[in-house]
Amino acid sequence: MIDYNLLAQALPQLIIAAGKTLAIAFLSASIGFIGGTIIALLQMNANKLLNAFLMLYVTIIRGTPMLLQIMFMYIMLPQLGINISSFATAVLAIGLNSCAYISQVIRSGIKSVDKGQIEAAKCLGIKKFDLICHIILPQAFIVTIPVLLNELITLIKDSSLASLLGVIELFKRGEIIISYTHDAILIYLCIGLIYLILTSSLTLLVNSIETRINNYVGN
Amino acid sequence: MLEIKNLSKKFGNKNSEGKIVLDNVSFTVKKGEIALLLGPSGVGKSTLLRILNNLESYDAGRLVLDSLNLEDYKLKYKHATGIIFQQFNLFDNMSVEKNITFALEKAAHIRPKEAREIAGKLLQKFGLETKAEFPVKRLSGGQKQRLAIARSIALKPLIICFDEPTSALDPYLKSFVAQTIQELANEEYIVLVATHDVSLIEKLRCIVYLMDQGKIIESSSSAEFLAHPDQYPLIKNFVKGISANENTEI
Numbered sequence: 001m002i003d004y005n006l007l008a009q010a011l012p013q014l015i016i017a018a019g020k021t022l023a024i025a026f027l028s029a030s031i032g033f034i035g036g037t038i039i040a041l042l043q044m045n046a047n048k049l050l051n052a053f054l055m056l057y058v059t060i061i062r063g064t065p066m067l068l069q070i071m072f073m074y075i076m077l078p079q080l081g082i083n084i085s086s087f088a089t090a091v092l093a094i095g096l097n098s099c100a101y102i103s104q105v106i107r108s109g110i111k112s113v114d115k116g117q118i119e120a121a122k123c124l125g126i127k128k129f130d131l132i133c134h135i136i137l138p139q140a141f142i143v144t145i146p147v148l149l150n151e152l153i154t155l156i157k158d159s160s161l162a163s164l165l166g167v168i169e170l171f172k173r174g175e176i177i178i179s180y181t182h183d184a185i186l187i188y189l190c191i192g193l194i195y196l197i198l199t200s201s202l203t204l205l206v207n208s209i210e211t212r213i214n215n216y217v218g219n
Numbered sequence: 220m221l222e223i224k225n226l227s228k229k230f231g232n233k234n235s236e237g238k239i240v241l242d243n244v245s246f247t248v249k250k251g252e253i254a255l256l257l258g259p260s261g262v263g264k265s266t267l268l269r270i271l272n273n274l275e276s277y278d279a280g281r282l283v284l285d286s287l288n289l290e291d292y293k294l295k296y297k298h299a300t301g302i303i304f305q306q307f308n309l310f311d312n313m314s315v316e317k318n319i320t321f322a323l324e325k326a327a328h329i330r331p332k333e334a335r336e337i338a339g340k341l342l343q344k345f346g347l348e349t350k351a352e353f354p355v356k357r358l359s360g361g362q363k364q365r366l367a368i369a370r371s372i373a374l375k376p377l378i379i380c381f382d383e384p385t386s387a388l389d390p391y392l393k394s395f396v397a398q399t400i401q402e403l404a405n406e407e408y409i410v411l412v413a414t415h416d417v418s419l420i421e422k423l424r425c426i427v428y429l430m431d432q433g434k435i436i437e438s439s440s441s442a443e444f445l446a447h448p449d450q451y452p453l454i455k456n457f458v459k460g461i462s463a464n465e466n467t468e469i
Binding site for chain 2: 114116117119120121122123124125126127130134135138139142
């Protein structure tokens with residue numbers, strides 16, 4: 001039997017906590033997007049040493065669990081004298097993880113830009129900064145938008161790992177509610193449903209954008 | 220006047236046996252002249268144009284424009300050369316007009332309003348005024364080429380290079396492009412055309428330089444060749460579809 005009273009009490013709390021889940025995902029995605037773009041651009045021109053360092057970073061991040069990275073950062077940052085909130089630590093850790101993945105997505109987008117356009121810009125005397133900002137990145141982004149939005153969907157789900165640091169996001173709020181109501185099935189179902197609504201909405205957006213991009217590229 | 224003096228270029232390691240793409244090439248092109256670099260693929264025609272446009276380096280020789288080293292000329296006047304690529308290489312994310320104004324604003328530092336005026340005149344000249352706001356992907360091959368020419372001459376270079384300008388065009392458009400190239404020469408541009416399209420010999424008033432294995436193996440003005448083809452057996456045979464290399468071995 002569904003306890004409608006519990007549902008009526010829990011749902012508003014879960015929906016408010018979902019706001020924090022979205023905040024973690026969007027902030028991490030922003031760090032990932034900006035950092036990933038910088039890494040991808042550096043990899044375009046980096047000297048061998050810098051390139052090796054960046055590849056090492058990407059390899060370590062992609063080759064270890066995000067949970068480990070979050071815990072490592074949670075323990076390491078205070079050791080380095082950096083004292084930030086659990087929420088900020090989680091955002092930073094998830095964002096830096098996202099950097100590694102997004103950098104490779106944007107790198108492949110940059111590689112997809114026709115080399116001829118870069119040569120044309122060079123012949124016309126267009127500076128590298130303008131070439132990157134006005135020709136390379138806009139075209140790289142347009143082909144990578146669906147993948148970047150998929151990364152955001154992944155981050156919404158990954159944000160639940162922030163609960164390990166005590167951040168009261170959707171999953172943690174659910175666990176708190178369970179701890180005093182003991183109706184785990186109903187609350188977990190509600191949490192799952194909210195995650196599903198969030199990710200499905202974004203999936204619909206991705207599909208719509210993908211169709212538009214295919215039309216644009218086709219034209 | 221553009222003077223190309225003993226230009227040599229080898230692909231691969233300088234110390235090892237790389238592929239020689241340009242071997243002691245020398246010729247001059249005056250203002251208002253067209254140099255037609257003729258030959259099959261891989262003989263160094265496009266490489267020569269790419270060297271002129273700073274897209275490739277060279278191993279030996281000199282490039283002189285109006286008594287100045289081309290590199291010095293470019294430092295002094297910036298836009299000495301322009302190139303229209305075989306694939307046009309337009310900026311796909313920009314509109315037709317923006318393809319022209321972007322280069323004017325960013326490379327020549329011309330104000331946006333003035334850049335738009337210049338672009339407007341050029342689009343009118345090349346019959347693209349109704350397409351100004353179109354994305355370049357919606358243009359036909361011929362329209363793309365006209366836009367590429369407009370974009371290149373917007374910066375007022377002294378030298379304009381065409382890399383295989385007729386390879387992707389139908390016969391009608393070939394004639395149109397040839398007419399445009401001739402008009403640019405009439406406007407006192409120094410024009411270099413790399414092509415294997417022998418029909419351009421008839422369509423242009425040009426100096427034909429037949430190239431093979433990185434060397435110029437025969438040259439003639441188009442008028443002279445058309446009047447006395449037998450005096451230029453290598454060009455004649457190339458026109459007939461026999462490669463110059465095979466001819467020398469016969």
